[in-house]
Amino acid sequence: MKLLTLIAGDTRLRLAPEAGGGIAAFEWQGVDMLRPADAAALAARDPLGLASFPLVPWSNRIAHGRFAFEGREVVLPLNFGDHPHAIHGHGWQTPWRVEAHDDRSATLSFDHEAGAWPWRYRAEQVFTLADDGFAVQLSVENRSEHRMPAGLGHHPYFPRTPRMRLGARLDGWWQTDAFVMPTTHVEEARDDWSDKLHAPTTTDNVFTGWDGTARIEWPERGLALTMTASEPAKWLVVYSPPDQPIACIEGVTHPTDAINDPAQPGLAILEPGERFELDTRFSVSVL
Numbered sequence: 302m303k304l305l306t307l308i309a310g311d312t313r314l315r316l317a318p319e320a321g322g323g324i325a326a327f328e329w330q331g332v333d334m335l336r337p338a339d340a341a342a343l344a345a346r347d348p349l350g351l352a353s354f355p356l357v358p359w360s361n362r363i364a365h366g367r368f369a370f371e372g373r374e375v376v377l378p379l380n381f382g383d384h385p386h387a388i389h390g391h392g393w394q395t396p397w398r399v400e401a402h403d404d405r406s407a408t409l410s411f412d413h414e415a416g417a418w419p420w421r422y423r424a425e426q427v428f429t430l431a432d433d434g435f436a437v438q439l440s441v442e443n444r445s446e447h448r449m450p451a452g453l454g455h456h457p458y459f460p461r462t463p464r465m466r467l468g469a470r471l472d473g474w475w476q477t478d479a480f481v482m483p484t485t486h487v488e489e490a491r492d493d494w495s496d497k498l499h500a501p502t503t504t505d506n507v508f509t510g511w512d513g514t515a516r517i518e519w520p521e522r523g524l525a526l527t528m529t530a531s532e533p534a535k536w537l538v539v540y541s542p543p544d545q546p547i548a549c550i551e552g553v554t555h556p557t558d559a560i561n562d563p564a565q566p567g568l569a570i571l572e573p574g575e576r577f578e579l580d581t582r583f584s585v586s587v588l
Contacts, residue, residue: 302343309405310432312585320346322397322409322426323354324457329434329585334526336458336547348393356454357392357424358413358441359560360553361507361538364482368560370450377417385480386558389456392424405430412444420449434526436582443571450560451569453579454534454553459517459526461541461548466495466518469537472510475556481505483557497539498548504541507556511537515550523588528552531580535567552581 304325305316315325317338326337335352342350366377366387377387380394397409410425420443427438443449459465472490475483486509497504513534518525530552538551554577555567569577 302346304343305399305402305407307402307405307407307428307430307435309430309435312430312432312434314428314430314435316407316409316428317343317346317351318397318399318409320351321348321354321393321395322411322424323348323351323393326352327435327583329524332522332524333460334434334524334583334585336460351458353455353457354389354393355424355426355439356452356456356551356553357390357439358418358422358449359390359452360454360551360555361557362386362388362480362482364558364561370560371448373419375417375419386482390452391418393456397424397426400425415445420445420447422449422451431584433586434582434584436580438578438580440576440578441571442576443573446573448573449571450565451571451577452553452555452559452567453577454538454551455581456549456551457528457583458547458549460519461498461546462519462521463499464520465498465548466493466520467498467515467539467548467550468493468495468518469508469515470510470512471508471537474506474508477506481557483507494539498541499543500541501543503543504539506539507553508537508539509535509556511535511552513552515552517550518588520588525586525588527582527584527586529582529584531578533567533569533577533579534581552579554579
């Protein structure tokens with residue numbers, strides 16, 4: 302599979318357009334800031350083995366792949382093995398086109414035709430490198446004749462070390478059932494969530510009240526990364542399995558299964574021709 306390599310100063314980004322428009326590697330001064338894809342994942346075009354992949358046109362899970370929206374009953378394919386819910390949208394399982402690129406930037410896109418998801422849309426990612434990291438603008442444009450629900454996010458895999466820390470201003474989190482669907486909201490306002498990265502059981506929760514900034518530190522490496530997201534992203538998903546050296550820290554624009562919540566928190570409702578954007582920046586610094 303052909304990768305697209307971008308370089309700016311100390312930053313190197315390798316993109317895998319054919320594998321869900323994902324990131325194969327993000328290096329800063331030769332250090333992997335995200336878990337790099339291995340040869341097997343690239344050969345299989347497996348987004349779950351990449352460094353990161355986009356979430357579009359929804360984030361996380363839709364219960365049983367079913368929902369009703371403005372008089373439409375929608376039934377989606379269950380797209381994650383024997384998991385009982387539809388997960389992560391379409392983008393991660395769709396090849397993206399390279400629309401334009403130079404040494405420091407690239408634009409990827411794909412067009413979705415109406416089907417089980419009964420709306421036509423275009424998704425786009427614009428990557429821009431800087432000396433200290435990169436920014437990505439993820440967008441979705443409703444190209445159908447009817448209003449469309451939408452949500453966006455990113456799914457980066459950070460390398461988890463024994464002393465890794467996570468700082469983020471949050472006001473609580475959702476407990477979940479066996480299939481990671483939210484059940485009870487726990488109000489818990491604090492700024493240091495490092496314990497969730499090192500729990501004896503898997504952390505896989507949506508955290509609420511996010512102000513759009515998360516700081517990840519690796520004292521062993523002497524490095525930190527600040528992830529900042531634009532205003533629509535008010536939720537942070539953290540996934541950290543104790544048996545793997547990874548932690549996913551995902552800025553998203555709505556909580557799990559928002560489309561089946563009567564209040565539909567964070568869900569964008571796009572008029573025909575309307576576009577919804579999420580800007581996210583990953584900036585590296587020395588501790």
